[in-house]
Amino acid sequence: MFLNATSAIEIKMPLTDALLLSVIGIGIVFAVLIVLMFIIMLMGKIMEKSPALAAKMPKLPKFSDIFKKKKADEPITEAPEEPKAKGTCGELVLINTDERDAAMIMAIVADTTGTPLNELRFKSIKRIDE
Amino acid sequence: MDIVKTLSNLWNTSGFANFTWQNAVMLVIACVFLYLGIKKQFEPLLLVGIAFGMLLTNLPMIKDSSDVLYHPEMWTGEAAVAGGVDYLDVLQHGGLIDILYIGVKTGLYPCLIFIGVGAMTDFGPLISNPKSLLLGAAAQLGIYVAFFLAICLGFEGPQAASIGIIGGADGPTAIWLTKSLAPEILAPIAVAAYSYMALIPIIQPPLMKALTTSKERNILMKPTREVSKAEKILFPVIVTLATCLILPSVAGLLGCLMFGNLLKECGVTGRLADTAQNALMNIVTLFLGISVGATAKGENFLQVQTLYIIALGLFAFMFATTGGLLLGKLMCKVTKGKINPLIGAAGVSAVPMAARVVNNTARKYNPNNYLLMHAMGPNVAGVIGSAVAAGFLMAVFGG
Secondary structure (H helix, E strand, O other): OOOOHHHHHHHOOOHHHHHHHHHHHHHHHHHHHHHHHHHHHHHHHHHHHOHHHHHHOOEOOOHHHHHOOOOOOOOOOOOOOOOEOOOOOOOOEEEOOOHHHHHHHHHHHHHHHOOOHHHOOOOEEEOOOO | OOHHHHHHHHHHHOOOOOOOHHHHHHHHHHHHHHHHHHOOOOOHHHHHHHHHHHHHHOOOOOOOOOOOOOOOHHHHOHHHHHHOOOHHHHHHHOOHHHHHHHHHHOOHHHHHHHHHHHHHOOOHHHHHOOOHHHHHHHOOHHHHHHHHHHHHOOOOHHHHHHHHHHHHOOHHHHHHHHHHHOHHHHHHHHHHHHHHHHOHHHHHHHHHHHHOOHHHHOOOOOOOOOOEHHHHHHHHHHHHHHHHHHOHHHHHHHHHHHHHHHHHHOOOOHHHHHHHHHHHHHHHHHHHHHHHHHOOOHHHHOOHHHHHHHHHHHHHHHHHHHHHHHHHHHHHHHOOOOOOHHHHHHHHOOOOHHHHHHHHHHHHHOOOOOOHHHHHHHHHHHHHHHHHHHHHHHHHHOO
């Protein structure tokens, strides 16, 4: 049996204590996460008001950005030295593929497989000319 | 040569001669889990390992044989309980699973898995919407409701705490807490935790429908702000410092989670991040699954308490979802309809399954309502929340 008779007498908890502990427990979880929430909010505010700091660190692309349509007059740039694409786990090698097309391909794969983009791993995307 | 005696000895050492009804039941359960893992793909990476460990450990073998893979008496026997586990004895005389189980008993595997989880997790949605943390906290309600119900049913405090943590919907956290507080119920806890995580698409949608109105489910949320790389790098450092200073007992889990995330985000340790989220994660998952499954010996597993644990685990999941949804509704009211309360259900950890369920449920009512990225915030907040809850319970009962 799981319950050990001797230790149960010693460790068994009165219901009022269990209830109190539950209330304190959920209170602690809220307290810790609220502290974190304020710290993250503060960090966001500092980043917003400090353009110099934000400029040093490039912004990461939003998930929604990869669905944005490219302007018609925007020139298609060839990938000269196999650049690494942003927004994917690890490093992605682009061969004769621009970032926009790569982002579209990744978004389509994520949507089709029902897997969040940050969980997919693309190693390389290569344009095949027929 | 006495042929009859030889044949008799052969029969007596065979599995058939030592077969008990517990062996039969456990082998059937193991086969059912294998079916669920392989055919239904319910958490297959872990469930297949757990099921096969269960199958191996319940094969009838002679107790003193050197072929025995797992010796429960080394871990939960009277000598181990009284004087601690003799690891030298385990290494010298233990079977394969005994040696693998050292990683469970010492809390090594859950922490290593958290490094991998951290390396795979994008905390961007949480950083861009920090209020998600509140939903992640509310969804820990299930842990404490199940804890209280377990005490009402007569479980000891440490066992009740281990049962409650099933509501955190986080397998490694459940294993990390249970191996310290109540190792004798580790198998049913692990099986319940992973089974219910796999069943989230079945458990959550009816609660979402029951607790939200059609108008609330159709709320479209605005895209969240962009997050800079600096914020993503600072986040794991700040979370580690803040949480571990407040509650040092969470350092094992949250420290590893944030370390893995820092490897991913800092941009200079790509190889380490790659190893953490692939090779390391796979190896540890392999060891964890088979060694946890092996603890499900028939004579320990087939108890009335196992049924209680399974039932309480379900309550824990249901109350966790309810807690998240109710706070989501409150936040919806406070923000005058800017927050879709469905995202509260994702606060139950289980990344990213719970967020996907929220997204699918919302799209069921409005095909153009994509809540995935909004639900990822509470989802990853739930991982932090359940680790904090586990740290609190460890601080209370583990000392």
